Amino acid sequence: MKQNMSIIGVPMDLGQNRRGVDMGPSAIRYAGVTERLENLQYHISDLGNVPVSRPDGKNEVQDGNLRNLQQVAESNQKLAELVDQEMEKGSFPLVLGGDHSIAIGSLAGVAKHHENLGVIWYDAHGDLNSGDTSPSGNIHGMPLAVSLGIGHEKLTTILDYTPKVKPENVVIIGARSLDPGERELIQEKGMNVYSMHEIDRMGMSQVMNEAIEYLRERTDGVHLSLDLDGLDPEEAPGVGTPVIGGLSYRESHLAMEMLAESEILTSAEFVEVNPILDDKNKTATMAVGLIGTLFGEKLK
Ligand SMILES: NC(=[NH2+])NCCC[C@H](N)C(=O)O
Ligand SMILES: [Mn+2]
Ligand SMILES: [Mn+2]
Secondary structure, rough: OEEEEEEEEEEEOOOOOOOHHHHHHHHHHHOHHHHHHOOOOEEEEEEEOOOOOOOOEEEEEEEEOOOHHHHHHHHHHHHHHHHHHHHHHOOOEEEEEOHHHHHHHHHHHHHOOOOEEEEEEEEOOOOOOOOOOOOOOOHHOOHHHHHHOOOOHHHOOOHHHOOOOOOHHEEEEEEOEOOOHHHHHHHOOOOOEHHHHHHHOHHHHHHHHHHHHHHHHOOOEEEEEEEEEHHHOOOOOOOOOOOOOEEEEHHHHHHHHHHHHHHEEEEEEEEEOOOHHHOHHHHHHHHHHHHHHHHHOOOO
């Protein structure tokens, strides 16, 4: 029997300053995500998009250094409810962004179903800021902290429980741009970070082996949150906060193959695709390639 999968788009661009990332879900759909997955072991329902309000033109930093807090909180609430509902039905949620602030809602919905949820945060950034530490006031730099219970109440209490995730259950892969407050938090909580340094030294294969075995032993489900800016901007230019020296498509592809083989994933999201900044939908196409591999496409 085929497993059910629910595709949920979140056209969110209020968690940061560059317009266009709201078109990410369309770009990924245009690149053929559904067709790709239907050829595999899934029965796909595309649920369309979660409503996101339009920027009010002010885009100001309110409520303690948080841009568009109200709108970001509202959409994440709706996303969390939908993810929760789909998981309740036994369907695998695949969330398409949109900026990374949507991980707040994805994780709120998913973690309700796992006492000990593991998270793989595949990203150039830690997204571990709060209003107090953020250099930008952009909520897309905060979702992982929010999920650990750190940040504005309107975000940490979505679906009425907090925290969603334990710091020791998180593995960050690909980090190369961390703000001072984020580094402090990583130290304080002793979080698992495979920065580009470790990836260069150990190779992606060993990094993924370690990460998978670590999470398999201690968690009861794993969410993959993949920010396309984890990849190198030479290869994946369609992102709002590019950082040079990133992961290659090959390394990322290998990571997806190893995750597919491990069968530890219980939910996933692909975020930060900005077609306005992209080169002929290359980044969305890359996302679809990674998604295909993650869900079982094989060479032989
Ligand atoms: N999901 C992302 N692309 N996050 C980028 C965050 C950049 C920076 N650390 C900030 O807090 O503003
Ligand atoms: Mn990032
Ligand atoms: Mn991110």
